[in-house]
Amino acid sequence: MRFLLRASVILMAVCGAAPAAAQQQPPEHRTEWPGLVSGTRGIDGLQSGPELQRGRAPQAMLADGRRLGEALAALQPERKGIVDAYVLSVALDSDPVFAREARESARVLTRRYDAEGHTLVLAGPDGRDGAMLPAGSITALTLALARIAELMDRQQDVLVLYVTSHGAPDAGLAYHDGDQGFGVLPPARLAELLDTLGIRNRLLLLSACYSGAFVKRLTSNTTAILTAASATRSSFGCRAENDWTFFGDALVNHALRKAQPLAEAAAEARKTINGWERAGRLDPSMPQVAIGTGVGAWLAPLEARMPQTPTAPVGAPATDALKP
Numbered sequence: 001m002r003f004l005l006r007a008s009v010i011l012m013a014v015c016g017a018a019p020a021a022a023q024q025q026p027p028e029h030r031t032e033w034p035g036l037v038s039g040t041r042g043i044d045g046l047q048s049g050p051e052l053q054r055g056r057a058p059q060a061m062l063a064d065g066r067r068l069g070e071a072l073a074a075l076q077p078e079r080k081g082i083v084d085a086y087v088l089s090v091a092l093d094s095d096p097v098f099a100r101e102a103r104e105s106a107r108v109l110t111r112r113y114d115a116e117g118h119t120l121v122l123a124g125p126d127g128r129d130g131a132m133l134p135a136g137s138i139t140a141l142t143l144a145l146a147r148i149a150e151l152m153d154r155q156q157d158v159l160v161l162y163v164t165s166h167g168a169p170d171a172g173l174a175y176h177d178g179d180q181g182f183g184v185l186p187p188a189r190l191a192e193l194l195d196t197l198g199i200r201n202r203l204l205l206l207s208a209c210y211s212g213a214f215v216k217r218l219t220s221n222t223t224a225i226l227t228a229a230s231a232t233r234s235s236f237g238c239r240a241e242n243d244w245t246f247f248g249d250a251l252v253n254h255a256l257r258k259a260q261p262l263a264e265a266a267a268e269a270r271k272t273i274n275g276w277e278r279a280g281r282l283d284p285s286m287p288q289v290a291i292g293t294g295v296g297a298w299l300a301p302l303e304a305r306m307p308q309t310p311t312a313p314v315g316a317p318a319t320d321a322l323k324p
Contacts, residue, residue, distance in 0.1 A: 024132070026096045026125040027178025028240075049172075049189030051138045056180045068122075068134035072147045076117035083301040084157045085113035085203075086148045089121045091136045092165035092175045092185070095240040096127035101164045101207065101248040103130060104314060108252050109160050114305045118151075120144050124177065127240075136165075138175050138183045142193060149197035158201040158298045159194070164248060167208030169232065174208075187217035194218075201298045203262070207247040209234040212288040221294040226251065226266050230286035236277070236318075243315030246273050247287065253313045259306050262299060263291060280322040 053061075078084045089106035091098035102123040110119045122136040122144060134140055141163075148159060163185075166174040172186035194202060204225040206214055212230035219225065228235035228247035237245035244253055250272040255265035266289045277284055 024125045024127075024129070026094045026099065026127050026240075027180075029095070029176065030179070047186055047188045049138055049183065049185050051175060051183030052181070054180055054182070064135050067132065068140055068143065071120050071134050072144065074117075075120060075147060075151055077151050078118075078153045078157050080153075083298055084118055084152065085109075085115045085160050085302055086152055086157065087113065087115045087119040087160045087162070088141070088144050088148065089119070089123070089162040090141050090144075090164070091123040092138070092141075092163060092173055093136075094124050094177045094181075095166075095238065096125065097238055097240055097242040097245065098136075098164045099123040099126040099130070100128075100243050100315065101245060101252075102136070102162065103133075104243075105162045105164070105205075105248060105252045108256055108311070109162060111311070112256055112306055113158075113160055113302050115160070120148075135177060135181075136175070137177065137181055138185050141185070145193055145197055145199065149199055152199075154198045154200060156201070156298065158203060158302065159199050160203045160205075162205045162207070162252070164207040164245065166238065167210045167229075169210045169213070171210075172213065173206070173211070187214045190214065191217045201295075203299075205251065207235070207245050211235070212286070215288050215290050219290050219292065221292040222298070224262060224291040224295045224299070225288070226269075227288040228285060230288055233283065233285045235285040235287075236280075236282055237321060239321050242318055242321060244318040246276055246285070246318045249313075249315075249318035250276070253315065257313065258310045259308045261303060263289075266291075276319050276322070280319070 087106055087109045089102045091102035103121055103126060106119055106121045110116060122134050122140045124135045163173055168174060172184050175181060175183035175185065200222045202223050204218060207228045209229055210231055211227035214227060215225055235247055251269035255268040270287050273285060273287055
């Protein structure tokens with residue numbers, strides 16, 4: 001089950017400044033969150049999206065800052081007269097399943113929405129041989145959104161945001177990078193970021209427990225939001241050794257690889273997830289879908305350019321975790 005952030009014990013994590021030869025290995029989770037617990041309600045200043053960096057080596061910070069700067073500089077301006085999608089795929093937790101999901105989701109969404117040159121992936125090491133990318137964090141996500149807002153035509157272009165991580169009730173999405181990075185991205189803060197930057201047209205895909213809490217706060221006429229669970233339910237598949245969560249596998253690795261409308265892909269993914277949960281005798285996660293009445297104005301041009309040939313799923317099925 002994919003929930004963390006309890007009142008007295010919030011996430012478990014590990015890391016340290018790894019030697020260069022081991023840099024590709026993601027840190028594990030072993031320690032509690034440091035000094036962020038307040039009574040039984042969780043984290044002080046939760047609505048503002050708190051973030052803490054603790055004991056990170058300055059050389060590692062500089063290297064990651066350079067990677068982020070290069071990635072932001074590589075994003076291309078929007079194309080005049082064309083509805084462009086900007087894909088931002090973020091793994092906010094260092095468990096490598098999230099890095100794997102964020103990386104492959106970016107490939108699928110970039111192909112589906114014609115976003116070459118307009119894609120940015122924020123994801124730490126995937127535990128395999130993936131390239132070093134800018135790490136996912138609340139700060140990096142914020143800067144990426146700000147850069148995208150600079151480059152896009154905010155009247156016609158679209159943000160496609162995929163975030164995968166752990167989550168918790170009454171909190172939001174968890175940022176947790178080993179023993180060194182901690183934070184929470186609540187619905188109010190994400191809404192504030194998008195509204196402040198003037199990003200109106202948005203497809204938000206949130207893969208985390210309790211991610212349905214974002215629906216009410218982020219819903220708008222020009223927003224489509226799909227979440228892995230309701231505001232009161234856990235979602236599944238987040239074992240560190242997995243390639244996908246249930247939500248990522250069903251929605252991105254299967255449904256969105258096909259040339260079908262977003263609403264049909266969402267319905268297919270929900271049906272698939274429901275079947276997996278019944279087979280595993282798991283409590284239903286109840287994925288949420290909310291598509292604004294004005295979404296068609298930007299979605300129709302994007303879907304008109306979708307490749308008509310589907311691609312094959314990659315990675316081990318998320319349901320492998322259910323096998324004895």
